Amino acid sequence: MHIDKSTILKFDRPGPRYTSYPTAPEWSTDIQASVYHTKLRQFGKTDKTLSLYVHIPFCESLCYFCGCTMIVRKSEERYGDEYLDYLEKEIDLIAASIDRRTTVRQLHWGGGTPSFLSEAQMTRLFKKINNTFNIDFSGEIAIEIDPRRVTQSKIQTLRKLGFNRVSIGLQDFDLVVQEHVNRVQPLEMVQSFNNWCREAKFKSINFDLIYGMPYQTRESFAKTVKDVLSLRPDRIALYSFAYVPWLKKHQTKLDEKKMPSTDEKLEIFLDSRESFLQNGYDAIAMDHFALKDDELSKAFRAGTLHRNFMGYTVKPADEYIGIGTSAIGFLEKTFFQNYKTIGEYYRFITHGELPVERGKELTADDNIRQWVIKSLICQFAIDKKAFTKEFGTNFDNYFTMEKVHLQKCDTDGLIELRGESIVVTDLGKIFVRNICMGFDWYLRQEKSHQRFSRTV
Secondary structure, three states, X not given: OOOXXXXXXXXXXEOOOOOOOOOHHHOEOOOOHHHHHHHHHHHHOOOOOEEEEEEEOEEOOOOOOOXXXXXXXXXXXXXXXXXXXXXXXXXXXXXXXXXXOOEEXXXXXXXXXXXXXXXXXXHHHHHHHHHHOXXXXXXXXXXXEOHHHOOHHHHHXXXXXXXXXXXXXXXXXXXXXXXXXXOOOOHHHHHHHHHHHHHOOOOEEEEXXXXXOOOOOHHHHHHHHHHHHHHOOOEEXXXXXXXXOOOOHHHHHOOHHHOOOXXXXXXXXXXXXXXXXXXXXXEEOOXXXXXXXXXXXXXXXXXXXXXXXXXXXXXXXXXXXXXXXXOEXXXXXXXXXXXXXXXXXXHHHHOOOOOEEEEEEOXXXXXXXXXHHHHHHHHOEEEHHHHHHHHOOOHXXXXXXXXXXXXXXXXXXXXXXXXXXXXEOHHHHHOHHHHHHOOOHHHHHOOOOOOOOEOO
């Protein structure tokens, strides 16, 4: 499918990524630990399974493009040891409230830099989780790795523990770009990392790339893409740089004048997308690519994709729990997020309390709109009969205010209205966030969408 710049410009606007609905800006501090305990107990009375996310916030240096919750620390084991002491206490508090041994179908360690931990610390944490929960080793067990902070021995240890998927923040191979964003990792370093993972027989390797950063050009990024293709990762995430200096002050260190123009940024995206498609990758929604024999591609073609805060997944669980600073969970139709600052996180756990800072308990309308947005972003279709069966109401009658939006999406070629179904077109799969935005009740109340990054 050919996409030109005029098409991109037509749909490029600020908007959420919809890893959740309602999105995080709509959550409030009304949701605290007492609510979390109640939901954990409710969950414990069921036989539901879990996705478990563990946040390791430490990095040895600050990447100026970063939008994550992280803390810069020297590579000293004392920081990891102290943090694990509190993580283990949080795990114990959660397990006590659940009061049963739950199966974990999806486990993900993110950051920060999880590979900041030593092999002994990684082993300690993994064993704690496995002793508390039942890890399904046939599920997705993934970790984010900084290739600058890993050894072959550490990769082998991770594989022996049971990790089967790794992801690295590659971003760009160009040295000028790397130096400007304060993340230098030569191609040779990533080649070694890639070889170690292949030798250890990891099931899937993912590379994250970012386009739109200072000093990137169409030619320089094409070289990065060529180098990436030579390593042939199983999955690639191609993210538009989220330049939000009003939220992340360290991004002011970047030279905004050296960022590619809108035209060049679009060319970088289109060139990269075409290169991946021509080299055996399927395009999944806008910013994900996977080899055709990868599980993600198979699920995409079969319409069985799922999505949560860890991105697209083929191994969904019933509920989702986050552990560590800033970690997010979704349990019994309620979102929870831990305190972002490590001091507050430690303080609450020291007093035997779950460190919940905020959250959102879904209303009946939230549940309905969440179902619709998930259907669009994962199955790329809405089955109106399934909607009626799920909620006991007629889709067209419920979404009367959205009819104009749907008709415009149909006219623009993003969807096809087929009576009892709405089907997202190939073009719409790229701009599926734009379709979802029309169902976002909270976004409709906003006069400005500045707090979100652009969809392209």
